Amino acid sequence: MRLxxxxxxxxxxxxxxxxxxxGIKVDRVELNLMDAEDRRRLGEVNPNCKVPVLEDExxxxxxxxxxxxxxADQTPxxxxxxxxxKARADINRWLFWAAQHFSPAIGVLTWERVWKPLVTGGTADPAELKRGGEDLEQFATVLDQHLAGREWISGSGLTLADFAVAAPLMYRERAQLPIDNYPNLLAWLARVQQLAAWKQTEHVW
Structure with missing residues (x-):
């Protein structure tokens, strides 16, 4: 497989x-999204021109x-x-929630504070920062309340739900994500960040 x-x-x-x-073996192909040729290559495997893309035979x-x-389904x-x-349905619920609500809210702040200055040379739009902050507050509250008395998002152990929700929090410092007032969320994130998988996938910006 190739990623x-x-x-x-x-x-x-x-x-x-x-x-x-x-512990799956996958060949990794890193694409530079600022490079025209790499964007062309990406478009050949994904018409949306976005990463990630998995190629399997x-x-x-x-x-x-x-x-x-x-x-996961390939790993017995x-x-x-x-x-x-029901366990799978609950995980699916959080995967969709992460994609539809939590990540887009973070994405507004990440674009305005991290990518917009790099891509366009522009500065952050206060109205967009307000919108992103309000959306993130709404969904961070949901997550924080859900995590009260829980170690992981779904069930009693680590699942795909934790990875889906935690991944965009990799931008916490650079995008100045306002999550400091959510103790249950922060305690859960600290547990995720102690995982070998998290440490192995960290990138120095």
Whole structure:
């Protein structure tokens, strides 16, 4: 299998965390999204021109959470994505929540404070920072309340849900994510950051 990725993509980080935790061997192809030729190569494997993309014997799969599920299903006996129907449905709920709500809120702040100055040379838009901050506050509150008395997001152990939700928090310092007032969230994030998989996929910016 081959994974097209970029080390500062939080979507790719989700997949890399899954690969590391499962101990799967995957050939990694790092693409420079600022390079026209690499963007052309990416467009050949994903019409959305986004990473990550998994290639498995001619089968091309994009969307990070779909890739995570696919990799887990190829690993018999793994606990990250159990077969039991309700356990899997609960994990799926958090995968979709991460993709639809939590990550987009973080993405607004990441774009304005990290990528916008690099890509366009522009400065952060106060209105967008306000919007992103309010959205993140809403969803961080949901997560913080859910994590009260829990070590992990779904069930009693580490699952794909934890990787999907934690990955965009890799931007915490650079994007100045306002999450300091959520003690349950922070305690959970600290547990994730102690995992070997998290440490193995860290990137020095």
């Amino acid at each position: 097209y990725h970029h080390p500062v993509s939080s979507n790719a980080r989700r997949v890399l965390l899954t690969i590391a935790q499962l 001619g089968f091309l799969l994009w969307e990070s959470c779909a890739i995570m599920q696919y990799l 006996g793994q606990p990250l994505y159990p077969q039991e129907l």
